[in-house]
Amino acid sequence: MPSSLFKQQLTNNPDSLAITDLTSRRTWRELHARVTALVTLLQTEYGIAPGDHIALLVGNRIDHVEAMLAGQLAGAWVTPVNTHLTASEIDYIRHDCGASLVFCDNSHEALLAPHGTGQIINLQTLGPLPTGTEIDESSPCGGSMLYTSGTTGRPKGVRRAKPDTVGQLLDRMRQAGRNFGLQGGGPHLVTGPLYHAAPGLLALYDLINGAPMIILPKWDCDTFFNAVQQYSVTTTHLVPTMFVRL
Structure with missing residues (x-):
């Protein structure tokens, strides 16, 4: 049975914008191909x-x-690890969560101690990905485990309860989005760090429901206004400080 991941978008508008970070962009077809290829790469x-x-x-x-x-x-x-942490702080979280693999980018690879356990994979130098296989929605799903800020001692990992299967996970993400009014109706603008729970997960829920995702590389008032206008943004997540600056 074909996966339901981005099914409606792949049927109705596969070559329209699915996600952009204002430098690169993916269509729904390209995003689906990349995600399924990464799943295959991780598993094989x-x-x-x-x-x-x-x-x-x-x-x-x-x-x-x-x-x-x-x-x-x-x-x-x-x-997801806070990209503003020091190398030793990152090393602690990496070992505490028991990561057997760490994905990084060019800007943060130097913060990862090469002697640490697990593989280090730079997504920007990964090269061509294999053709992904269709996702089996009856297979076991994973979940997210975010860390606290560590204001009272070391950061602590918090595992979010997860369902059993991939299909149930996608259904839960869709429903979580709908609970917040993120029903995939229009472009969603990411204004904060993706490693934070609210901006990262809320945007992911809206994307799963069919909303194109527009990612600000970092907060900037002018870039925010320009993105809202250029992409006709309908949903976003802001914190009080951002409202003050706007």
């Missing part, structure tokens, strides 16, 4: 099995979203 070449753990040290880039989604669809627990 990198040996990620259900229940394993991976970490992301990636900025506000398309790669972050693709890897976050692919990891969970591959059955892994995924921890």
Whole structure:
């Protein structure tokens, strides 16, 4: 049975914009191909099995979203790591969560100690991906495990309850989006760091429901206004400080 991932968009407008970080962009067809290819890569070449753990040290880039989604669809627990931490702080989280693989980008690869456990994969130098196989929605799904800020001691990992299968995970993401009014009706603008729960997960839920995702590389008032106008943004997530600056 074909996967329901982006099914409506792939049927109705496969070559329209699905996601952009204002530098690169993907259509729905391209995004689906990238995500399924990463799932296949994780499961076959990198040996990620259900229940394993991976970490992301990636900025506000398309790669972050693709890897976050692919990891969970591959059955892994995924921890997005704060990209503003020091090398030693990152090393602690990497080891504490038991990540057998860390995805990174060019800007943050140097922060990863090469002597640490697990594989380090730079998404920007990964090269051509294999053709992905169709996602089996009856297979075990993964989940997200985010870390607290560590204001009272070391950061602590918080595992979000997850369902059993990939199909149930996608259904839960869709319903979570609808609970917040993120029903995929129009472009969603990411204004904060993708490693944070609210901007990262809410945007992912809206994307799963069919909303193109527009990612600001970092917060800037002019870039915010320009993106809203250029892409006719309908939903976003802002914090009080951003309202003050606007």
